[in-house]
Amino acid sequence: MNDHLLKLSPEPLWRHFRTLCNTPRPSGHEQRLVDTLIAWADERGLAHERDAAGNLKLSKPASPGGGDLPGVILQGHLDMVAQANADHPHDFTRDALDTYVEDGWLHAHETTLGADNGMGVAAALAILEDDTLRHGPLEALFTLEEEASMRGALELDEDWLQGRYLLNLDSEDRGQVYIGCAGGADVVVGARLPTRELGDHEILRRVALTGLVGGHSGIDIHKGRGNANRLLVRVLRALEPFGACLVAYQGGTLRNALPREAFASIALPADEEEAVMQRLAELQAELASELAGIDDDVQLTLEPAESDAPLTEAASRLLIAALHVAPCGVERMSVEVPGVVETSNNLGVVKLEAGRFHLCALVRSLRDSATWDLADRFRALFSLIGAETRVENAYPGWTPDPESTLLARFRRLHLEQTGVDPDVKVIHAGLECGILGGKYPHLEMISFGPLIRGAHSPAERVELESVDEFWQVLRAVIEDLATARAA
Numbered sequence: 280m281n282d283h284l285l286k287l288s289p290e291p292l293w294r295h296f297r298t299l300c301n302t303p304r305p306s307g308h309e310q311r312l313v314d315t316l317i318a319w320a321d322e323r324g325l326a327h328e329r330d331a332a333g334n335l336k337l338s339k340p341a342s343p344g345g346g347d348l349p350g351v352i353l354q355g356h357l358d359m360v361a362q363a364n365a366d367h368p369h370d371f372t373r374d375a376l377d378t379y380v381e382d383g384w385l386h387a388h389e390t391t392l393g394a395d396n397g398m399g400v401a402a403a404l405a406i407l408e409d410d411t412l413r414h415g416p417l418e419a420l421f422t423l424e425e426e427a428s429m430r431g432a433l434e435l436d437e438d439w440l441q442g443r444y445l446l447n448l449d450s451e452d453r454g455q456v457y458i459g460c461a462g463g464a465d466v467v468v469g470a471r472l473p474t475r476e477l478g479d480h481e482i483l484r485r486v487a488l489t490g491l492v493g494g495h496s497g498i499d500i501h502k503g504r505g506n507a508n509r510l511l512v513r514v515l516r517a518l519e520p521f522g523a524c525l526v527a528y529q530g531g532t533l534r535n536a537l538p539r540e541a542f543a544s545i546a547l548p549a550d551e552e553e554a555v556m557q558r559l560a561e562l563q564a565e566l567a568s569e570l571a572g573i574d575d576d577v578q579l580t581l582e583p584a585e586s587d588a589p590l591t592e593a594a595s596r597l598l599i600a601a602l603h604v605a606p607c608g609v610e611r612m613s614v615e616v617p618g619v620v621e622t623s624n625n626l627g628v629v630k631l632e633a634g635r636f637h638l639c640a641l642v643r644s645l646r647d648s649a650t651w652d653l654a655d656r657f658r659a660l661f662s663l664i665g666a667e668t669r670v671e672n673a674y675p676g677w678t679p680d681p682e683s684t685l686l687a688r689f690r691r692l693h694l695e696q697t698g699v700d701p702d703v704k705v706i707h708a709g710l711e712c713g714i715l716g717g718k719y720p721h722l723e724m725i726s727f728g729p730l731i732r733g734a735h736s737p738a739e740r741v742e743l744e745s746v747d748e749f750w751q752v753l754r755a756v757i758e759d760l761a762t763a764r765a766a
Contacts (some may be wrong), residue, residue, distance in 0.1 A: 280375045280377070281297045281298075281300045281301060281376070281377075281378050282332065282373070283295070283378075283379075283380065284296060284297040284300070284385075285297060285379065286674050287380075287385075287746075287748075288747055289405070289747060290663075291404075291405035291408060291409065292398075292401050292402050292405045292746065292750055293401070293746075294405075295400070295401035295405055296397055296398065296401040298315065298401075298445065299312070299397040299400060299401060300376040300378055300387075300392075300393065300397070301375045301376075301473045301534060302315055302375075303370075303371055303372050303373055303374065303375070303553075304358055304359055304427075305358060305359060305360075305372060305620070306358040306359075306360075306361070306422060306423075306424045306425075306426045306427035307370040307427060308356045308358075308371075308372050309333075309358050309542065309710075310422075311763040312357050313329075313333070313357065313421075313714070314333050316335060316337070316421070317335070317402070317403070318695065319622075320337050320368035323407070323408060324556070324602050325338065325339055325407060326338040326339075326425060328439075328490055330434075330435060330436040330439055331348075331434065331436060332430065332431055332434035332435060332436075333423050333431070334390060334420065334422050334423055334431045334434075334435055334436075335357070335421045336418055336419065336420050336421075336439065336440075336478055336682075337404075337407060337418070337419040337421075337566065337662060337688050338416070338417065338418050338419075339407050339414075339416070340416060340419040341414060341415045341416045341417075342412070342413045342414050342415075342480055342761065344382055345413065345414065345415050345416075345761060346416075346466075346680065348414070348415025348416070348418040348760070348761055348763070349415055349443035349444060349760065349763055350415055350417070350418060350441050350442030350443055350444070351401075351414065351417055351418070351443075351444050351445075351446065351757060352417075352418045352419075352420055352440055352442035352444065352445040352446065352523055352722075353397075353402075353403035353406060353407075353417065353418070353419045353420070353446050353448060354403075354419075354420045354422070354445055354446065354447050354448065354449075354711065354715070355396045355399030355403055355420075355421060355422075355423035355448045356396045356399075356400075356401045356421065356422045356424075356426070356431065356432075356449065356477070356711065357390060357396075357421045357423060357426055357448055357671045358393065358401060358422070358423060358425055358426050358427065359393035359396070359397060359423070359426065359444045359539055360391050360393075360395065360426050360533060360535070360536060360711050360734070360735045361390075361391065361533075361575070362363075362390065362391045362493070362532065362533070362536060362539075362735060362736055362737055363389055363390040363737060364389045364390075364737050365489065365540055367388075367390065367676035367737075369389065369390050370376075371390075374477040376390060376392065376393060376396050376407070377390075378392065380502075380553040380743065382462060383742060383743050383744060384740040384741065384742055384743065385740060385741050386474065386739075386740045387739065387741060388618070389737055390453065390615070390737050391736065391737060391739045392739040392740060392741065393734070393735075393739075394729075394731045394734070394739060394740070394741040395449070395451065395731055395734040396425070396448070396449045397408075398448070398729055398741060398746065398749070399447075399448025399449050399728060399733070400421060400448075402448055402749065402750060403419040403421075403448060403754055404419070405750070406419075406754070406757060407419055407712075408752065409754070412754060412757055412758055412761075413758055413761045414757050414760070414761050415760060415761055416441065416759065417757075418440060419439065419765075420604050422435065422711060423493070424709060425449075425643065426533070426672075426735075427550075427674040428465070428531075429674045429709065429711065429714060431620050431670055431711075432444070432711040432714040433492065433672070433714055433740055434673060434717055435714070435715065437718045437719070438649070439766075440581070440719055440722075442722070443723065444685050444722070444723050444724075444760060445480065445712070445719075445722045445723070445724040445725075446713065446724075446725060446727075446753070446756065447711065447724060447725070447726035447727075448726070448728055449708055449710055449726060449727045449728060450706070450710075450727050450728040451713075451728055451729075451730065451731035451732075451734060452704070452728075452730060453729060453730035453742065453748065453749075454693075454699050454701050454702060455701055455702045455703075455704050455727070456686065456690070456693070456696070456701045456702070456703055456726070456727045457690055457703075457704050457705065457710065457725065457726040457727065458677075458679045458680060458681065458686055458703055458704070458705065458726075459645070459676070459677050459678060459679030459705035459706070460614075460641040460676060460677045460705065460706045460707075460708060460709060460710040460713055460726075461497065461620075461644055461645050461649055461676050461706070461708060461709060462643070462644060462645075462647050462673070462674055462675045462676035462677075462709070462711060462713055463641055463642055463643040463644070463650060463673070463674060463709045464499075464641075464642050464651070464654055464670050464671070464672065464673035464674070465490075465534055465639055465640070465641055465642075465670065465671045465672045465673075466624075466638075466639070466640045466642055466653075466654045466657045466658075466659065466668060466669075466670055467637075467638070467639050467666070467668070467669050467670075467671055468526070468636070468637070468638040468640075468665055468666050468668045469635075469636065469637050469638075469666060470635075470636045470661070470664060470665055470667065470733070471636075472590055472591075472594040472598060472613050472631075472634045472636055472664075473588060473590065473591045473633075473634065474479060474588040474590055474591065474594075474595050474633070474634040475588065475589060475590070475591050476588065476630045477546055477586070477588065477589060478546070478548075479544050480548055480549055480550070480587075481546045481548060482545060482546070482547060482548075482549045482552065483526060483544060483545070483546055483583065483584040483585070483586060483587070484544070484545055484547060484552070484555070484581050484582065484583060484584050485519075485542060485543070485544050485545075485582050485583065485584035486509050486511065486514060486515070486543045486544075486545060486559070486579065486580070486581055486609070487540070487541075487542050487579070487580045487581075488511040488540065488541050488542075488577070488578070488579055488584070489507075489539070489577075489578050489580070490539075490540075490574065490576035490577045490578045490734065491504065491506075491507055491537070491538070491539040491540070491574045491576075491577055492504050492537075492539065492573070492574050492579075492733075492738065493536060493537045493538065493539035493735070493736035493737075493738070494536070494537045494733060494734070494736050495535070495536070495734045495735045495736075496534070496535045496536060496537055496539070496623075496641055496643075496706065497535070497620075497623070497643055497706070497707045497708030497709065498641075498706060498707060498734070499537060499609060499645055500537070500609055500620060500625065500707065500709075501571075501609050501620050501623075501625045502573070503533070503573050504537055504567075504573055504732065505537075505566070505570050505573070505574045505577060506537055506538055506573060506607055506608070506625070506626055507530050507531065507538035507539055507540050508530040508531055508538050508602070508607075508626040508627075509607045509608075509626055510541070510566060510628045511528075511530060511541040511542075511543055511578075512590065512599060512602040512603050513562075513601050513603065514543075514562050514579065515543055516544070516599055516600075516603055517558060518545065518547070518555055518558065518565075519560075519596065520556065520674070521547060521548070521551040521554055521555050522547050522548045522551055523545045523546070523547045523551075523555065523593075524545060524546045524547070524589045524590060524592055524595045525543060525545060525589065525598060525599060525631065526543075526544040526545055526546055526584065526587050526588070526589045526590070526631075527543070527544040527584075527587055527591050527631050527632055527633075528541070528542070528544070528577070528629055528630060528631035529541070529542050529543075529545045529630055529631075529632075530542065530543075530626075530628070530629040530630075531626070531627045531628075531629060532628065532714055533627055533628065533630045534625065534627030534639045534640060534734065535625070535627065535629055535641050535709075535735060536625075536627065536735040536736065537625060537626060537627075537736075538626070538733070539736065541629070544584040544587060544588075544599040545584075547587040556581055559579050559580075559581055562579060563577075563578070563579040564605060566579070570728075571671075572718065575643070575706060578641055583707070587633065588633065588634070590631075590634065594664075597663075597664045598631070598636060598664060599654055601660055601661055601663065601664050602626075602629065602638075602653060604660065605624075605640070605657065605660060605661075605753035606624045606640075606642075606653055606656060606657070606694070607624055607625070607626045608623060608624070608625075609622075610621050610622040610623055610624060610644075610649075610653060611649070613645055613705075614648070614707070615645075615680035615739050616645070616679075616705045619704075619705050619707055620643075620707040621644060621645050621646065621649065622642075622644040622645070622649045622650070622653060623642075623643050623644075623707065624640055624641065624642045624653055625639055625640060625641045625643075626638070626640050626644070627639055628641055636666065638661075640657065642654050642657075643679065643706070643707060643708070643709065644676070645705065646676070647675055647676060650673070650715055651670075651742060654668075654670045662690070674688035674709060674713060674714050675713045675714065676713045677710060677712040677713035677716055678713075678716075679705055680723075681703065683723050683724075684723065685699045685723040686703065686723075686725055687760055688760070689701070689725055689756060690729070692752060692755045692759055693752055695755070696748070696751050696752050696755050698749060699754065701727075705725075709727055712724045712726060722738065727739055727749070727752070728749060729746045729748070729749040730742040730745035731747040
């Protein structure tokens with residue numbers, strides 16, 4: 280499948296990306312891909328190892344005469360975000376992706392593409408098989424579960440890597456190089472809320488909010504896109520005067536993706552249904568006006584719901600109120616790095632079933648202290664409704680080093696290869712560099728990649744021309760570092 284990728288240039292990179300597209304690899308299900316890459320390494324005589332966390336390292340000795348050259352680590356993550364449109368049946372643990380080219384971009388039909396971070400993994404594999412390059416010792420580090428928890432990087436062995444320079448291939452902007460990133464943490468809230476029997480004159484209805492663009496909860500957080508959880512909770516607040524009481528809720532699927540859809544089952548007096556439908560039409564118009572030019576396809580619908588026990592009126596009101604005031608979106612812009620978000624939060628996953636409430640939010644910040652402060656605000660807020668809050672999978676930010684010699688080399692080579700001096704950036708997203716730098720403080724690191732848009736959503740796509748440019752720059756960096764003798 281995806282044979283058309285073999286006709287694209289550069290052929291080695293796209294050949295490996297085809298393997299990634301044909302091999303299911305959502306977070307937590309990378310084993311099949313690991314086995315495939317180990318078999319490929321054995322065929323080429325490349326050394327391979329796995330650490331205690333399951334991360335994979337492929338190694339290639341230096342070119343003849345390059346034994347004293349500093350080692351280079353090519354780094355990416357094997358997993359991908361698994362997002363499909365609601366009406367598209369796709370099993371990310373079994374099905375290959377179905378890709379197509381349109382107007383110079385590669386897409387996947389109705390699902391995420393996995394260019395994040397499949398492009399970086401494919402490029403690293405293509406470098407390893409390129410015997411025309413002069414290079415020092417090469418290590419390709421492929422981590423696990425980056426999109427779900429950063430577990431691979433967080434549990435990486437601390438005496439495993441030998442290289443001096445690390446090239447993180449997990450960025451998504453052409454003509455840019457990243458030297459710093461936000462840290463973050465998952466905020467997980469849980470509670471058991473009281474329920475009651477459905478009243479004799481009550482009916483059950485399902486309110487659906489769909490049609491949002493979604494996107495990456497870090498790099499897209501400042502773009503004004505709708506968060507389905509935030510918006511549907513607003514709708515539920517507006518329906519409370521009609522006697523609506525929350526029964527069940529399902530919004531979002533990943534804490535690091537802006538929720539595109541959310542669904543709530545409510546109980547309401549039968550004689551209020553017509554008024555509720557009229558109010559929903561008014562809310563539909565309000566949201567369409569507010570989101571015009573950003574989320575033009577937002578839709579609110581009402582349909583019959585399956586039977587279940589509603590929350591008590593008090594529990595419903597408290598939960599909806601807490602969700603309504605919970606931090607969501609940009610909290611603060613950076614002063615030190617103008618134009619970059621400093622602190623944000625994404626209400627990623629919200630669930631309510633049979634009185635069991637679950638929320639998973641992702642807090643990000645360039646300042647670790649701000650990450651913990653925002654997480655504590657969640658704890659304080661949801662303690663008011665008797666919920667328990669815990670912080671998981673915390674990871675540090677990556678402190679920029681604008682004087683890095685690796686950065687200077689990259690800027691010179693990028694200008695030579697493309698005619699453009701790259702923008703030096705700090706990203707409001709969780710690159711693994713911060714974690715890796717904490718474990719290997721001697722590393723000099725940069726992050727770069729091809730142009731990817733719509734990451735973490737079915738709109739994900741990669742620009743073909745930028746992939747070729749990315750490949751040429753990467754090869755130039757590898758060869759240039761082969762002129763730097765080890766200190």
